[in-house]
Amino acid sequence: MNELAVTIKGADPVLLRRIRALTVLSTLRSAGPLALTPLAARSGLSRPVAQTVVDELTGTGWIDTAADDTGTDTVRSVGRPARLFRFRSEAGHVAGIDIGAHSVSAAISDLAGTLRAQSRITVSPGDGADARLAATRTAIANAARDAGIEPADLWSVGLATTGVVDHAGRVVKSVALPEWSGLDLGAAFADTLPCALHVENDCRAAALAERWQGAAQGTDDLVYIHAGLRTGTGVLVNGKPLRGYSGAAGEIGAMSALGWAEAPMHLISLPGLGAGIAPEEVAERVFTRARAGDPLAQAAVERFSTALAQGIVALCLTFDPQLVVLGGGISRSADIVLGHITEELERVCIRVPRIVASALDREAVVLGAVRIALDMVDERFFTPGVAEPLAPPQGHARAGRG
Amino acid sequence: MNELAVTIKGADPVLLRRIRALTVLSTLRSAGPLALTPLAARSGLSRPVAQTVVDELTGTGWIDTAADDTGTDTVRSVGRPARLFRFRSEAGHVAGIDIGAHSVSAAISDLAGTLRAQSRITVSPGDGADARLAATRTAIANAARDAGIEPADLWSVGLATTGVVDHAGRVVKSVALPEWSGLDLGAAFADTLPCALHVENDCRAAALAERWQGAAQGTDDLVYIHAGLRTGTGVLVNGKPLRGYSGAAGEIGAMSALGWAEAPMHLISLPGLGAGIAPEEVAERVFTRARAGDPLAQAAVERFSTALAQGIVALCLTFDPQLVVLGGGISRSADIVLGHITEELERVCIRVPRIVASALDREAVVLGAVRIALDMVDERFFTPGVAEPLAPPQGHARAGRG
Known part of the structure; x- marks a missing residue:
């Protein structure tokens, strides 16, 4: 029911206490508020042990109690108010940031992944790195x-962000934003954001978002294609980028043999x-004319789709994904593009995966960045190094409840 | 030191005992025979707990004791013989099998991965499936x-084996062995080999072998290319196929745009x-002539290498591997092929990985199959479902010690 992956070193005696705390937290996060008896049952703990664990977790601010609207606690109703235990998802906040060519966006979510606020600011592909960083800081502050x-x-x-990003958070190369190449984004936000920060390629973030809340829910092996005036890919293998x-x-x-750049x-x-x-409006116009029956526009769409399909075929042969998300x-013109792409896939692939349009459109990247931030919190839950669950800062976190 | 990855369900009370046993086994497997005191220290256990664990593991046949040649047990020397505890790698055996177009091979190893015996039998690409299966059974028996x-x-x-293999062990498609397509290899060996059996593509097995004992030791992100009259690939991501x-x-x-089939x-x-x-001798002859300075042969090698490089470039762009193994x-002519391939990689790739020749040559596939079998045993060690380490069958396993 609650499957936790933990890495342990040797047979640490604090391990069992830690595992029990994590089990209770994980149960409450996935099942919602529970009274002690069902919480103990679902966590595989005895009732007295569960009581000890919830007392500890209440003390450190991870859970709190709320009156049970549904009635009384059936086991110990005499002289005691009914109590439900609840994971305090408002105990902390994380942020996802998308720095693109045309806009920057920041979204804040609680620990359950519920968005609390978002700010998007329009920028221009021609803006310099400083202006783009300043706009991003403003979006975060907003x-x-x-x-x-x-x-x-x-x-x-x-x-x-757009471009090749190394493991240290440095943009190695960006075609869409040449001034971005060589920038150490982790360092650029060290002052504004003193917390743990992970910099990721935007297509990989979008793939994570589609798996989390979009068109790829329940899919672990996924190829995400960002198709527009530039083309990019984000691949998930076993659910990981x-x-x-x-x-x-x-x-x-x-x-170049695949012809993506020329598509x-x-x-x-x-x-x-x-x-x-504007270049970004060209595609919309062509698709609109194709839908209206213009044969030249239809031929252009077919040539474009076939060119785009070559790279998708190569990715499908290489990864054998369960699903391709465009x-x-x-993706807004998936109705007249996906048919051509599927034809090409059927011509070459051993197994043709399902191919669908994005369900999140331009929100995919910022949502994926939120998912990355949430996963970073989960990693701290579920790995040692912190002897017990990270205690949330009480003051500021409570301020965030309003 | 001993990092174990375990998956637990809830907070099972037998967990701690299990972890202690696994820690001791893992310590002895990696460190070799140890006396109780250093074993306890390396396992992070108290000496009395370590004593309990080794008693249990000795009883179930996982470890045994040997006289300490280096002297006495310093802690409890009075009235007791010195004892070293040792993982009984001979407690069980696994096999790796390679079924190819030109030969079939079976290798038997102990639980430490030391080969005990191997049998290789020559077959012909034209042999039918029944003859190939019969030769394989003979190799296993030998x-x-x-x-x-x-x-x-x-x-x-x-x-x-060669071809696309699905997760159930069925050969979906094999270009090299057409009669192999559609064959359920798992079922074909169910009688001969009643144990757990995993069927894998031969290039993936070879990649695992190169990482284990060959040219890719210490490498988690690896592209293996089988280059000959047919070309195949096996990719490791984070050490996994x-x-x-x-x-x-x-x-x-x-x-087809990559031109591998025509190379x-x-x-x-x-x-x-x-x-x-014979087709398999053609390449050797051409390479020999190229080495001797024949300009026509050198031009042919360059055209071949450039064609081969296109697919390697695509794989490097897609996977960004640490290393490519040819x-x-x-691979026996790597001296005059790798230069051409590296040139192509340098022309296109953002980062050019190192590219080296296989260190295992035709033994790679069968060794990789042994590694797969060993990993299957390790998975049973390190996951629950067996309440304690799988007890080795005492009778037969001991027969295998000689």
């Missing part, structure tokens, strides 16, 4: 203010689009 | 006989090779 906390109160932060030895996994778009040209080169259209601007 | 055990005594078996949702991961060779034609089409050469017949 979201924190709206959630009733300070940025310094955050327990962990996931930060997703594939990062590679230096963080550069998934860069199959650099393979958008099939759309951009359509005659009659008119001058001065995200990015093109 | 190796078991030479190791002094019965095939039925084996604790676990890894079986590697990438299998994909249906077992078909790594089949990037099916991507050997650059060798075969070299003029002056003479008629009637196996198969071509």
Whole structure:
């Protein structure tokens, strides 16, 4: 029922106490508020042991009690009020940040993953790194203010951005944001965000989000394609992002034989689009004309889809994923793209995976960054090094309840 | 020091006893024979607890004692003989099997991974499935006989073969052995090998072997390329084989744009090779002529290497591996192939991984199959479901000591 993965060194005598505390926390997080008897039963503990554990966890601020609306505690009703124990998901907050070419976004969630506040600020691909960092700091400050906390109160932060990101949080290379290449994003936010921070490629974050709340729920082996004027991929293997030895996994778009870089040209080169259209609107216009029956636009869409499909075929042959999720601007036109892609997959693949459009659209990256931040908190729950569950800071965390 | 990964359900009261036993076993397996005091210290146990654990493990046949050649047990020397505790790696045996187009091979190892016997039998690509299965059963019987055990005594078996293998042990498709497609290999060996059996793609097995004993020791992110008249790949991510949702991961060779299928034609089409050469000897002849300075042969090798490199580039962009290992017949000519491949990698890749020739050559697959079998035993050590370490069958296992 509650399966916990723990890594232990030797046979530490505090282990059992730790495991019991984690079991109770995990039970309350997944099952919601419970009275002592069902909590003990679900946790596999005797009632007296469960009592000891909930007393400890109440003392450290991880759980609190609420009156049981449904009646009395049947086992010990005489002279005692009914009590439900509840995981205090408001005991801490995490943030997810998405730094993109056209906008930056920050979202604050509680420990249960419920969003408390979000701020999105429009930026321009031509903005320099300093302006983009300043806009990001403003988005963080806005979201924190709206959630009733300070940025310094955050327990962990996931930060997703476009480009190849190494394991130390440095942007090795970004095609979409050339000024981003070489930037140490972890260091750039060390003052604003003194907590644990993980920098991730945006497509990997989006893949995590689709698995968490989007089109890929329940899927562990997943290829996410960001398709727009640039193409990117995020792959999950056994539910974890594939990062590679230096963080550069998934860069199959650099393979010119696959033709990904040129795919958008099939759309951009359509005659009659008119001058001065913003690049990000070109695709929408072509798809609109294709839907209306324009044969030139339909041919352009087919050429684009076939070009996009080559890389998807390569990824499917390589990973044999359960599911492919198509995200990015093109996903809004999945109705006329997915058919062409599926045809190409059927022509080559040993097993054709299901392919669906993103359910989260442009929110995928920031939500994935929140998921990364939540996973960082979970890792601290479930690994040793902290002898007992990390005690939440009482003052600030309570301020965040309002 | 001894890091164990365990998965627990709830807070089972037998857990601590289990962990202590596993810790002691793991310590003795990695450190070799130890007296009680250093064993207790390395296991993080008190001396009396360690005594209880070794008594239990001696009773169940997991460990035994040997006289300490180095002197007496310093703590309790009065009236007691010095004793060293030793993991009984001969308590059980596992087998690795490689079923290929040109030969089948079976190897038997003890629980420490030391090979006890091996049998290889030559077969022909044209043999039918029945003949290949019969040769395999003979190889298993030969190796078991030479190791002094019965095939039925084996604790676990890894079986590697060419083709796409699904999670149930069925060959979904094999290009090299068409009659193999659709065969349920797990079922075919159910009578001969009544133990746990895992069927794996041969390239994945070879990748595991290179990591265990070959050119990739200490490497968790690894791309293995089998290059010969056919090309295959086996990928390790975080030390584990990438299998994909249906077992078909790594089949990037099916991507015709990469030109892998045609690569050997650059060798075969070299003029002056003479008629009637066995296909597997063609490559050797061309490489020999290239080494001797024949410009036509050198050009053929360059075209072959460049074609082979396209798929390696795609795999490196996708996985960002720490290391690429080149196996198969071509690996014997790594001296004149790797330079061309590295040039192609440097032209395209964000980070160029090291690329080396296999250290195990044609033994890689059968050794990888042994590693798979050993990992199956380890999984039974380190997961619950067995309330305590699996008791080795005393009779047969002891017969295998000789």
